[in-house]
Amino acid sequence: MGMKGGSGGGGGMGSACYVYPGAPATPGFVTPDVLFQRGIYMNGSMTFDDGNAVTIWGFTDLAAGGGGGMGGGSFPSPAMRVTEGQIVHTALTVNMMWMHTVHHHGIEPSQENDGVGHFSWDVTNGTYTYQWRPSHAGTYFYHCHTNTPLHAEMGMYGGLIVDPVPNPNDPPGTKRAFANGPIYDVEAIWAADEIDPAWHTLQWSAGTCGGDVGLNNLNPRYFIITGVDGANSALTNPGVAVTMQKGQRLLVRYICAGFHPQKIDFGGLTATVVASDGRPLPQAWQTTSIEAHSAERYDCIFQPTTTGTWTVTVTYYHWRSGAVLGTARTRINVV
Amino acid sequence: MERRAFLKAGGASLASALMGSGMLTWSARSEAATISQTLYITDGTKTMPDGVSLYVKGYGTTANTPLIPAPSIICQEGDTLSITVYNMLSVTHNLVIGGLVSGSAPIASTGDIAPGGNKTLTYTIPSGAAGSYLFYDNKTSYNRFLGLHGGLAIMPAGISNQLYSGSPTFVKQQFWILNDIDPALNTAVKNGTTIPTSFTPRYFTINGLSSRPPGAAGHGDPTIDALYDPRSRLSGHIGDRTLVRMLNTGMCSHAVHTHANHMEWLTDRGTVRPSVWKKDTLYLRNNLGKIDAIFPFEAPPDAYPPVTSGHFPMHLHDEMSQTAGGGLYQFGSMTELEFL
């Protein structure tokens, strides 16, 4: 087992090795409280501030009419938002040309539903429904776990937020980071990632049968926040930059979505870090910057007491040398 | 073989409590002992997952076979370590015990060991020294990358289930010693040519091995496959809380990610954390970074229907480390978390 012959299509031609194709029935399948129907896209793109573009892969929302492979889609992939205790289905449909999985990072389900190919299956030629029930509110993300260095770098990830069960004593619409946790008014999801264009020309199974395709060596040229170029665009893009009223509380869900270590600096604002990796901290942590490595998440509360504009800077460091690779910037505007 | 005749100083005289394989086993003692070990600095070759054979050096227990990492040593505060090191190679080497806090000076050293010579390091462990240590060769900045490294666990005196006195408790303990290998370095050392000034690692190991996924040659062989190496793999029933002493001897910083359970993060770079955070991903620094964390072996909390068994990965999330030779995803630094 563990081998599959060549299959082609968008994302390139090529054979794949050490993949575990399958799309079986879900053990213990029940009717869910929430259903996400995800397809995949293999021919998206992202254009940077300098005019250059790279190919992007990702997940589509089939329920919203997303396509099934050859086209494009949103980057990052559509976020998932669920409530603690719900039974959730993530139905992933992949055609016979490719293999992918969904791993809900930080969610800890059974082996079959963990989305790791060699411990279960790489989904192809059908649909597998991941069944899980989140037990802890917080910030997570989902990503493909097939040929992971490549598929995650290509963009196959999206946000995953678990909200607490609403507190019946709270006014309707109250938003909390976790049960009995801090209330927030405004929310931002900052997934900070880096892009090496050289990787974005590879086909989906690149390197799996051996040979040097450079997956040990990530030399990013672009630095992005939640799918937006951090050179300039993220300073003002309304999906990234925050505009809030003085007196409001902001929850920033910071996700280290790249592979090199990072530092996020809040430009003079002090964050009250209340949770990390989907777990509340025993005591909140006050800081003006956070050092993080791949896949860590930090939930940060801000309550600025004056109006103004603060520039947030993510600095990316080479995993070996520590050299600064680049920066991405966005803003918090308090009006 | 090992010479123990001189090991008469101090209290009880013990053969070194080291393991060539398997978990660290430990029983606390009420009195101090001398822990002795003889190691041989020697060289050899190791075959990488893509078939490339590389020159390596290591501390072995025989004169001609390097072990990477060296056998782990476990002792307790108050004990005296007596480590005799024979240098079987033609250049000067040493063995130092790194400081508890990353970046601090080594706490003990053999000093230079000339080719063909030997030295004995003797060190009585003070109280308050409990923790996880890397011993390694610092005669050059890169000798530890070649394989000259090993783990030393110092237990609090008289305690068998805490990292430091008063820490959260565990029932098992293991090392995860991470290394990154750039063949250009190994080849330059072998050939005596100029050492590269910049490294690009191509192989990534945990306790000296890389993983081999199902279908690969060596899959399931605990001497080849890091998924099955009992030094690396965590295997337990619910409640088998396992202390993992993570030591980074390599070039790169890493993001240590466990599936199935969050870890209880106890220390960073040798310093006890102000409070215990539960993390699914931990930032393990390079430049001799280290982390102690407990993998709690709780039922995976988000399974529906609930489960208590299964197989899951621990892998590094800086995914370049999950490759070998520039490709071969799943042949990097990864092991298995087995819920029995």
Ligand SMILES: [Cu+2]
């Ligand atoms: Cu994928």
Ligand SMILES: [Cu+2]
């Ligand atoms: Cu992940």
